[in-house]
Structure formats: structure tokens, C-alpha cells
Amino acid sequence: MSATNETIDWSFLPKTLDQYEVNLESGFIPAEEPLSRLPNPYYEPWEELASNISQYLLAKVLRDKVKSMPVLTIEKLATRREEHRAYVVLCFLSHAYVWGLNQKAEQFLPASLAVPWWNISKKLRIKPVFTNAASVVWNWNLIDKNRPIGLDNLKHGMLFTGSFDEAWFFLVTVAMDAKSGAILRNIGKIINDISKGDVSAVTSGLEKLSTHINDLRLLLARMFENCDPYVFYWRMRQYMAGWKNMKEAGLEHGVKYEGVMDEADGTQSEYQEFYGGNAAQSSTIQLIDIALGVHHYPINVGVENGATDGNKAQNIDTMKAEMKAKYPKPPGNPFLMEMRDYMPGTHKDLLEDMGKVCHIREFVLINTDGVSRIDYEKFQAEIERVSADDISLKNISGDDLKLKNGLLKAYNKCISNLKVFRDYHMIIVKKYIVNQAKGHSFMGSNAPDTTPTPPKSATSSPVQDKAQTIGNASGGAVSGADSKVAGPKSVVAAHTNGIKPGKLARFVEEGDVIKGTGGTDPIEFLTHIKNETRDSRI
Numbered sequence: 001m002s003a004t005n006e007t008i009d010w011s012f013l014p015k016t017l018d019q020y021e022v023n024l025e026s027g028f029i030p031a032e033e034p035l036s037r038l039p040n041p042y043y044e045p046w047e048e049l050a051s052n053i054s055q056y057l058l059a060k061v062l063r064d065k066v067k068s069m070p071v072l073t074i075e076k077l078a079t080r081r082e083e084h085r086a087y088v089v090l091c092f093l094s095h096a097y098v099w100g101l102n103q104k105a106e107q108f109l110p111a112s113l114a115v116p117w118w119n120i121s122k123k124l125r126i127k128p129v130f131t132n133a134a135s136v137v138w139n140w141n142l143i144d145k146n147r148p149i150g151l152d153n154l155k156h157g158m159l160f161t162g163s164f165d166e167a168w169f170f171l172v173t174v175a176m177d178a179k180s181g182a183i184l185r186n187i188g189k190i191i192n193d194i195s196k197g198d199v200s201a202v203t204s205g206l207e208k209l210s211t212h213i214n215d216l217r218l219l220l221a222r223m224f225e226n227c228d229p230y231v232f233y234w235r236m237r238q239y240m241a242g243w244k245n246m247k248e249a250g251l252e253h254g255v256k257y258e259g260v261m262d263e264a265d266g267t268q269s270e271y272q273e274f275y276g277g278n279a280a281q282s283s284t285i286q287l288i289d290i291a292l293g294v295h296h297y298p299i300n301v302g303v304e305n306g307a308t309d310g311n312k313a314q315n316i317d318t319m320k321a322e323m324k325a326k327y328p329k330p331p332g333n334p335f336l337m338e339m340r341d342y343m344p345g346t347h348k349d350l351l352e353d354m355g356k357v358c359h360i361r362e363f364v365l366i367n368t369d370g371v372s373r374i375d376y377e378k379f380q381a382e383i384e385r386v387s388a389d390d391i392s393l394k395n396i397s398g399d400d401l402k403l404k405n406g407l408l409k410a411y412n413k414c415i416s417n418l419k420v421f422r423d424y425h426m427i428i429v430k431k432y433i434v435n436q437a438k439g440h441s442f443m444g445s446n447a448p449d450t451t452p453t454p455p456k457s458a459t460s461s462p463v464q465d466k467a468q469t470i471g472n473a474s475g476g477a478v479s480g481a482d483s484k485v486a487g488p489k490s491v492v493a494a495h496t497n498g499i500k501p502g503k504l505a506r507f508v509e510e511g512d513v514i515k516g517t518g519g520t521d522p523i524e525f526l527t528h529i530k531n532e533t534r535d536s537r538i
């Protein structure tokens with residue numbers, strides 16, 4: 001790996017980048033590709049199931065095979081990469097076991113999966129549930145080992161369904177998370193430049209960061225190329241779901257990890273409830289929020305609510321102050337903060353430590369006094385907090401208006417691009433979840449116009465053809481070329497002709513809340529997060 005950090009002094013962090021298990025090429029994505037099989041034959045029972053997961057699901061024999069599998073120890077895992085591989089395999093097998101294929105959800109996870117999964121998760125300091133680390137961070141391979149990570153050089157790792165759509169969903173996220181190498185490098189450089197008081201260098205660092213954020217959006221837009229919203233919603237998504245607030249899917253109390261003992265009293269542990277896998281567990285976007293000082297609050301305490309009426313604003317100010325005391329560093333929103341427990345422990349450490357030393361926003365606030373249109377007093381507290389930490393961010397740009405304006409513009413461009421990224425993500429959520437659940441848009445042929453249009457092939461995918469057949473068979477519910485459907489009931493009718501939706505993949509009526517795999521009401525939650533991003537412009 002080429003050393004790209006010659007000019008960056010990382011001593012502002014208490015640990016080395018190696019200790020955080022990040023690198024400056026692919027960031028949170030490991031420098032060395034993950035193992036695609038555990039080398040020790042002792043783990044053959046896991047690997048045998050792993051290499052046949054979709055076939056065993058289809059034949060409905062996976063649960064029996066898991067039940068007859070021995071309980072293996074994790075003590076024979078010899079390296080960190082082996083530990084990662086073990087976690088990935090156990091995540092996929094356990095979620096396949098619990099959710100099944102068109103089967104009732106299973107609330108008891110046998111010891112053969114539960115015990116090693118619990119232990120390896122503890123060792124990696126991550127939740128024993130399917131996460132972004134399992135599907136993305138430790139679950140890819142390179143086609144050509146001499147070329148860098150990119151969508152044209154990635155092979156998928158483990159999958160539940162074995163479909164192109166699922167592979168693409170994970171690989172797009174790998175490619176996005178791999179951008180965190182350049183982002184991290186850039187943030188490190190900006191922190192160095194701040195300590196030198198070099199406004200021009202900070203400005204150019206922020207300009208680069210705005211480009212990186214834009215690159216993330218362009219990658220996200222490529223989701224439509226090979227991941228069909230129909231397949232995503234009706235076929236894949238259920239496997240990523242967790243067991244918190246999952247009563248309607250048959251897991252009212254969560255899942256019991258058989259053979260896992262309560263550490264306090266040595267008895268069988270109780271039902272466990274964990275959120276499912278979702279990209280809010282990607283450390284990359286949190287790193288950007290931290291870098292830019294974009295603070296998020298619990299729903300209804302957002303910055304955008306502060307301006308409405310006097311009393312409300314006062315209450316909100318109090319609540320905001322309380323939340324800031326509880327979560328002083330961005331992102332701050334309790335759900336986003338909790339998602340850090342679903343990241344590899346070392347990545348969580350980096351985000352926490354970075355939050356303590358990254359004061360780009362405060363630097364911009366101080367050095368754009370007089371040219372920004374903000375009410376300066378409103379941000380006094382933020383600046384005071386930094387001073388209280390004994391960090392000097394004195395005004396070094398003096399009266400140079402050109403420098404000040406350049407800095408302001410570069411910072412605000414980062415915020416705008418992050419807001420556009422979140423706008424775009426919201427479009428994805430509507431297409432991939434909301435429209436599917438409401439039966440408004442059956443297929444993935446309608447990508448938004450704002451970004452590269454999906455290739456023609458996406459409009460005549462095998463899935464779409466299948467849907468047309470089904471539609472015709474059930475009385476013409478699917479209306480021809482653009483695959484729009486009349487509404488949920490007609491699509492339910494279509495489904496009874498072969499495709500059987502699981503409990504999680506289901507239609508909802510107008511006004512019903514559709515949950516994300518992370519368990520949020522995604523539209524309310526994501527609107528809130530993106531409005532706070534918008535309001536962070538200065």
C-alpha cells in the first residue's frame with residue numbers, strides 16, 4: 001500500500017491508524033482483502049453451510065442443518081482476518097436461520113450459531129447481529145489484486161439470495177465506504193493545517209472534501225444500475241432485519257441466543273433485541289458529519305424547529321442544550337450514536353476520538369466572522385466549548401475578505417453537497433421501500449433524473465418480465481411497459497400467484513408507517529437528518 005500520509009502528522013489522535021484498523025487508501029475498508037474461506041478445516045461445518053446458504057434456504061433444510069451442527073469454539077481463529085470471516089459467516093447463517101424463506105420467524109437461535117457468534121462479536125466489539133461490517137466492510141474480494149477497489153474490480157462475498165441485485169447492493173456500499181480513505185486523509189490534512197493557522201490550505205482541503213462527498217452521491221446513484229427495488233424490498237431486505245420492535249414480523253421479544261450465559265449470574269441469557277443491518281452503520285458518513293460539525297438532534301428537537309414560535313423555541317433550546325450535554329460531539333442523534341455500537345469497535349473508537357479533536361466548523365465560524373450571514377451569537381457556545389477544551393482557534397485571517405469568503409464558500413459547499421447526498425438517499429428510500437410497500441411502483445425502472453440514468457437493461461430486467469407475467473395471470477394488474485400497478489390489493493393478488501411475501505416484506509395502506517431495517521420511520525427520520533444538514537450552513 002502506498003504511503004499517502006507523508007505530510008500528515010496523526011499525533012492529534014491518541015492511537016495509530018493501524019490500531020483503529022483504518023488505512024489511508026480505503027479507510028474503514030481493510031487494506032488487505034477479507035478471507036473468502038476459513039483455512040482451518042475445523043471450521044468446515046460453518047463454511048459448508050456458508051457456501052450453500054441460498055440452496056439450503058430454498059430447499060428449507062438450513063434450519064435442520066444448523067441444529068445438527070456442533071458448537072465450535074472461536075479459539076482456533078488464528079488471525080484478525082479469520083475473526084472477521086467468522087463474524088461474517090455467523091451473521092449470514094444466523095439471519096438466514098431466523099428469517100428462513102417464506103417461513104415463520106424463529107425466535108430461538110441454536111447454540112451452534114449463537115455461542116460462537118456471541119463470542120466473536122464480543123471480541124470484535126460489535127453487536128451479534130447482521131451489520132454493515134458483515135455485509136460490506138469484511139465481505140468483498142478483488143477481481144484483479146493489482147488494481148484498487150472500485151465497482152469495476154469487486155467481487156461479492158457472502159449473499160443470502162445469490163442475486164445480482166443483492167451483490168450490487170453490498171458492492172456499491174463497499175465502493176462508497178472505500179472512499180473513506182481519501183476522506184480520512186483529507187480530514188487529517190485539514191486538522192494539521194488548522195494547527196498551522198493556514199486558512200488557504202484549510203479552504204483547499206474543504207474544496208476537496210466537497211468533491212469527495214459528491215463522489216459518494218454519484219456512487220449511490222449507481223445503485224439503480226443492478227439493484228432492482230422490487231428484488232430489494234421483496235426478496236433481500238428481510239434477511240438484513242434485526243429483532244428490535246419486530247412484533248409484527250413474529251419476534252415480539254427478540255431472539256434468544258441459546259447456550260449464551262448471562263455474565264452476571266451464569267444463567268441462560270434472556271431474549272435479545274438488536275437493530276438490523278443498515279448503512280447508518282457506515283462509519284464514512286458519520287466521519288463526514290464529525291468533520292463538518294453537523295450536529296443532529298432527536299426527532300422534534302432539530303435546529304429547524306427552533307425558529308417557529310417563541311415558547312416552542314425556548315423548550316427546544318432547553319432540550320437541545322440537554323442533548324448537547326449528553327452527546328456533545330456530532331452526530332449527536334441518539335439513533336446515529338447507537339449505530340456506533342453496530343460498527344467494529346476500533347472504528348467506533350476512531351469516530352469518538354476524531355470528534356474530540358476535529359474543530360473544522362469552529363475554525364470556519366471564527367474565521368468568517370463578518371462575511372457569513374449567521375447570527376454570530378448563536379454559535380458562541382460552540383466556540384466557547386472548543387476554547388474550554390483549551391484549543392486555540394484564534395482569528396488568524398484578520399481582515400482579508402477574500403480569504404474569509406473562500407473559506408466560507410468551501411465549507412458551505414461541503415454542507416450543500418452533504419445535503420444533496422441526503423436528498424438523493426431519500427429518493428432511494430422512497431423508490432426502494434416506500435413505493436414498494438405502497439404498491440405505487442412495482443419495479444426499479446424509475447430512477448431519478450438527477451443522476452446517471454440506469455442502463456436500458458434495467459428497464460427490462462428478468463424480474464420485471466416476471467412481474468408482467470404475474471400481473472397478466474392475475475387479471476392484468478401490472479400495466480405494461482413502465483410496470484406501474486393499480487395499488488396494493490392488485491399486487492397482493494399478483495403475489496398469491498407464486499411469490500409469497502414474508503412478514504417483513506409487506507404492503508402497507510396509506511398513512512401506515514413503514515420501518516427501515518434499522519427500525520426507524522425512515523421518512524420522518526431522514527427528513528429530520530437532512531434538514532439539520534441544510535441548517536448547518538453558515
Ligand code: HEM
Binds near residue numbers: 172515519
Ligand atoms: C437501496 C439502498 C438503500 C436503502 C433502501 C436505504 C435505506 C435507509 C433507511 C431506511 C435508513 C434509516 C435507518 C433504518 O431504519 O434503516 C437509512 C439510513 C442511512 N443510510 Fe441508507 N439506504 C440505502 C443505501 C445506503 C447507502 C449505499 C449508504 C451509504 C453509505 C447509505 C447511508 C445511510 C446513512 C448514513 C443513514 C443514516 C442517516 C444519515 O446519516 O443520513 N444508505 N438508509
